Amino acid sequence: MLWKDVCKIFDNIEKTTKRLEKRDYFIKLIEMVKDPEDLKKICYIAIGRVYPEYDERELGIGEKLLINSVVSIGINKNELLEEIKKTGDIGFAIERLIGKVKHGYLLYQPLTVDEVYKTLRRVGEIEGEGSQKKKIRLISGLFLRATPIEARYLARLILEDMRIGMNVPTILEALSIYFNIPKERLEKIYAITNDIGLLAEKLLKNELDSDELKLKLFRPIKPMLAQIAPSIEQAILEMGKAQFETKFDGARVQIHKSGNNVKIYSRRLEDVTNALPEIVNAIKGINVDKLIVEGECVAIDKNTGKPRPFQDILRRFRRKYDISKFMKEINLRVYLFDILYKDGVSYIDEPFKKRREVLESIFGYENDFKKDRKRIEEELKADKIIDLSYKLVTDNPEEAREFYNWSLSIGHEGVMIKNLNAPYTPGSRVRTMYKFKPTLESLDVVITKAKRGMGKRKDWYGSFEIAVRDEEGNLYPIGHVGTGLTEEDLEYLKQRIDKIIIRDLGEEVEVKPEIVVEVAYEEIQKSDKYPCGFALRFPRVVRFREDKGVDDINTLDDVKEIYMIQRGRN
Numbered sequence: 001m002l003w004k005d006v007c008k009i010f011d012n013i014e015k016t017t018k019r020l021e022k023r024d025y026f027i028k029l030i031e032m033v034k035d036p037e038d039l040k041k042i043c044y045i046a047i048g049r050v051y052p053e054y055d056e057r058e059l060g061i062g063e064k065l066l067i068n069s070v071v072s073i074g075i076n077k078n079e080l081l082e083e084i085k086k087t088g089d090i091g092f093a094i095e096r097l098i099g100k101v102k103h104g105y106l107l108y109q110p111l112t113v114d115e116v117y118k119t120l121r122r123v124g125e126i127e128g129e130g131s132q133k134k135k136i137r138l139i140s141g142l143f144l145r146a147t148p149i150e151a152r153y154l155a156r157l158i159l160e161d162m163r164i165g166m167n168v169p170t171i172l173e174a175l176s177i178y179f180n181i182p183k184e185r186l187e188k189i190y191a192i193t194n195d196i197g198l199l200a201e202k203l204l205k206n207e208l209d210s211d212e213l214k215l216k217l218f219r220p221i222k223p224m225l226a227q228i229a230p231s232i233e234q235a236i237l238e239m240g241k242a243q244f245e246t247k248f249d250g251a252r253v254q255i256h257k258s259g260n261n262v263k264i265y266s267r268r269l270e271d272v273t274n275a276l277p278e279i280v281n282a283i284k285g286i287n288v289d290k291l292i293v294e295g296e297c298v299a300i301d302k303n304t305g306k307p308r309p310f311q312d313i314l315r316r317f318r319r320k321y322d323i324s325k326f327m328k329e330i331n332l333r334v335y336l337f338d339i340l341y342k343d344g345v346s347y348i349d350e351p352f353k354k355r356r357e358v359l360e361s362i363f364g365y366e367n368d369f370k371k372d373r374k375r376i377e378e379e380l381k382a383d384k385i386i387d388l389s390y391k392l393v394t395d396n397p398e399e400a401r402e403f404y405n406w407s408l409s410i411g412h413e414g415v416m417i418k419n420l421n422a423p424y425t426p427g428s429r430v431r432t433m434y435k436f437k438p439t440l441e442s443l444d445v446v447i448t449k450a451k452r453g454m455g456k457r458k459d460w461y462g463s464f465e466i467a468v469r470d471e472e473g474n475l476y477p478i479g480h481v482g483t484g485l486t487e488e489d490l491e492y493l494k495q496r497i498d499k500i501i502i503r504d505l506g507e508e509v510e511v512k513p514e515i516v517v518e519v520a521y522e523e524i525q526k527s528d529k530y531p532c533g534f535a536l537r538f539p540r541v542v543r544f545r546e547d548k549g550v551d552d553i554n555t556l557d558d559v560k561e562i563y564m565i566q567r568g569r570n
């Protein structure tokens with residue numbers, strides 16, 4: 001498949017702002033593809049990648065290297081910088097200028113998708129001495145053969161930002177329509193594989209039952225997510241007898257084990273194994289060969305037995321150096337709460353009750369509030385690295401409340417309420433798992449704009465537009481936040497924001513939506529100020545959520561739900 005044919009469709013996709021039209025153009029693209037391998041690559045490329053989404057590798061080519069590469073084929077550097085300033089996009093800038101240089105797209109064979117993809121993968125693997133030069137050679141070799149429009153998308157792919165507004169949900173929808181397979185089925189497979197290219201390839205080969213699309217060790221799957229419970233009583237009404245668990249305030253981990261090989265993934269499926277050696281060790285000690293389990297990692301204060309602030313956990317997760325020093329300062333404990341795989345058997349379709357039984361059978365105890373409360377309390381300060389979440393199975397609201405109050409009294413943030421008959425539903429927010437906290441839920445939102453600061457904040461950005469999303473990933477501003485930030489935070493934000501500016505609007509800048517913050521607020525109001533119809537009253541930043549990405553932020557539906565709950569509580 002020729003690169004130029006794909007670029008033509010990308011251009012159509014880029015020009016429309018309507019999601020459904022983008023989807024329909026993508027369907028046209030699928031119709032054109034004959035080779036399943038090509039379809040795989042095109043799916044990755046459409047979302048600005050050359051690696052599957054679960055794979056953490058990045059091309060890591062900076063703008064500077066890209067500029068040097070195109071300058072090396074004769075584009076004038078100053079003109080290019082000027083053009084970037086004008087258009088705000090290096091892709092457009094190169095597209096405009098590349099026609100001026102004498103280059104070879106008339107002489108050579110046209111570029112293919114396969115060549116572009118493979119060349120960039122090679123670039124990504126070059127390391128060591130002289131690597132910059134080698135990279136420039138490979139990249140400029142591609143540009144030498146690119147027509148202007150091909151150069152636009154080549155440049156953007158190199159920077160891993162296609163700017164055409166394609167995302168995984170839209171591709172899934174396109175695949176579902178083209179192959180006439182229910183979207184829900186594809187979504188489920190996607191949540192297990194996190195590999196849109198592989199899924200598309202298998203669809204074209206008619207191999208949707210392939211083992212490669214099943215749960216696999218060392219390929220993390222998207223976690224099952226919880227809904228907010230209106231109340232404990234309501235949850236019991238819906239579920240009958242349910243499993244209540246302490247909601248630990250930490251970072252979610254998914255742990256894969258095969259013999260002595262252990263990998264730990266964060267909620268965003270990043271590999272955090274190296275930062276957590278004591279957990280790796282403790283997992284190695286579990287007497288099961290192959291395992292995928294999930295849990296919440298908390299920092300424990302050894303003196304009080306209570307959890308320490310969330311920031312401490314993040315400090316451990318982000319650590320690349322001095323790990324052993326930090327290990328002594330910040331003690332971690334993982335409370336396991338689910339099991340997805342054991343010795344060749346997948347448990348994701350088994351009811352939760354069964355999964356919990358399997359988990360308990362591995363450890364030989366239950367951590368049941370009724371039976372084990374005394375031991376649990378004694379062990380709060382213990383040197384225990386792996387534990388099971390604390391549970392209570394009941395349909396009695398009073399008992400449940402007692403457990404809830406106890407969970408708060410030992411320093412945790414609330415309870416989870418889980419349907420005993422529910423399967424594990426990867427990647428989706430479901431009514432079979434609820435969370436319930438004493439305060440109004442804080443919201444995880446993404447920063448979409450930043451306003452230049454004044455007065456005391458003149459060196460930084462002063463306030464930030466924050467947004468929630470809908471199921472399809474569209475963003476909806478819901479407020480502006482400027483409080484809850486220290487000078488250090490403002491400096492940090494300045495550094496990060498300056499790197500992700502999309503457009504300079506004078507007083508403010510629009511940024512790539514990737515900085516996730518958790519905000520608390522007085523209440524949610526109905527408001528005309530924002531198109532979504534809601535606004536946060538007095539939002540303040542509680543913390544940066546570096547463990548979350550834009551896909552993990554709260555949705556407009558969450559906002560509506562909290563709004564209803566808040567009305568009920570008032």
Ligand code: AMP
Pocket residue numbers: 223225226245246247248249250251252296337389416435
């Ligand atoms: P939230 O991040 O607010 O949607 O709350 C759900 C999160 O709570 C999960 O993703 C887990 O990281 C965390 N969590 C803490 N304790 C538990 C538990 N016992 N069971 C399930 N999730 C838990």
